[in-house]
Amino acid sequence: MxxxxxxxxxxxxxxxxxxxxxxxxxxxxxxxxxxxxxxxxxxxxxxxxxxxxxxxxxxxxxxxxxxxxxxxxxxxxxxxxxxxxxxEGGKLREILNVGAVGTFAVGWLLPRLARFQAEHPLIEVRLSTHNNRVDQATEGLDYTIRFGDGAWHGLEATRLFPAPLSALCAPFIANRLRTPADLMHQTLLRSYRENEWTQWFTAAGVARPPARTHAIVFDSSLAMMEAATQGAGVALAPPRMFARQLDEGLVVQPFDLYASLGSYWLTRLKSRPPTPAMQAFHDWLLVEVHMAYGDTVQG
CATH class of the missing domain: 1.10.10.10 (Winged helix-like DNA-binding domain superfamily/Winged helix DNA-binding domain)
Structure with missing residues (x-):
């Protein structure tokens, strides 16, 4: 025809x-x-x-x-x-669309991404961020990196590593804290997950904070940590994702206590077979995780 x-x-x-x-x-x-x-x-x-x-x-x-x-x-x-x-240039470049929760993208992935680009120069990574609520199919993402328990309908999830939460705050606030119960008198910063501080206080052996405890709720851990560095209150966040702020002394971790609410996961649609670019990113990411934390990866 x-x-x-x-x-x-x-x-x-x-x-x-x-x-x-x-x-x-x-x-x-x-x-x-x-x-x-x-x-x-x-x-x-x-x-x-x-x-x-x-x-x-x-x-x-x-x-x-x-x-x-x-x-x-x-x-x-x-x-x-x-x-x-x-x-252009005589070689076919592959496009890889990755959506990552903003905390992971800024605090963990970006410092390492140059190594992936050096190893795979013909793969163009297009990175977008989300606040852990994302429609992978609608947004046309090859992979998403999100926080949770790994149980998402229609998705194949590979566990990367856990990210337990701990109290983080500006140094001048930490100087006023002697025991975990002292946080009852501070403004508590948290994400949209309401039970985070309750679980942390339980791990600390402190009764549930009273309803009158001041709190500010954020849809982004990045914004929450910025508020913490400015002294707006005490954030509950994963120290692994804010190593730079801890190293620079912008925030401190006053207590060696954690609440474990989930892990970071690499997910893809079960209906989408991995492309060569996707497989390369998957393998590279698991190697990076192993280099950072050892044998923490589980399917």
Whole structure:
């Protein structure tokens, strides 16, 4: 079967004109004359036997037929541009889309990511962050790194390492603390998980904090730790993820007590077979975890 001829110049002229709603601005973008753009659009309209624009005294108005065609062309042109970009330099570069909970991305992954890039220069990592609530399928992510118990429907999860929580605060606040019970009189900073401080106090042998205890709730541990460094209160966070702040003395850990609420996990959709880029990232990440913590990885 003969494939229909695609008038690419006319399609590009239409797409640019629809974006700008102007033949003149489309001509400037494509470095041709306004007459050439108008001619190409008319050719496309004759070819399709539809009207794509209503010509107005001060511009264009796209028709319903044009609105139906535009997103298809945008997607096609974007996909072609992405593929040409990946082929640039004579070698095919792979794209790897990774979503990581922000605490892990900033506190653990970013300091190590240059090693992955050095080992796999043809894999382009596109990293996005989330607050542990993410729809992997909808967002088109190859992998997500999240915190929890590893039980997510439709996902294959590989345990990376546990991240127990402990009290972290500015040094001047720590100087006022003698026992864990002293935290009852401090502003407690926490995430949206309500039972975190309760579990920490239980581990410390302290009765549940009274309801009158001041608290500030954050949807991001990064924002919570920034508040802690500024003296807004005592944060409950994983020290492993904030080693830099601890090393620099921005925060201190006043008590060697922890609450274990889960681990970090590398997850992928069970319906998505690993690509070579995904497998390379999976293997590299497990090696990095082993180098950092030893035999803590479990399937």
């Amino acid at each position: 003969t494939r229909p001829y695609l008038p690419l110049n006319a399609l590009r002229a239409f797409e640019a004109s629809a974006r700008h709603l102007s033949f003149t601005r489309a001509a400037d973008e494509l470095n041709v004359t306004q007459a050439a753009i108008s001619h190409q659009v008319k050719l496309l309209e004759r070819r399709l036997d539809v009207v794509l624009f209503k010509r107005l005294p001060r511009g264009l108005m796209i028709t319903s037929e044009g609105e139906a065609l535009l997103p298809v062309l945008r997607d096609a042109f974007d996909r072609m541009a992405n593929m040409l970009e990946r082929l």
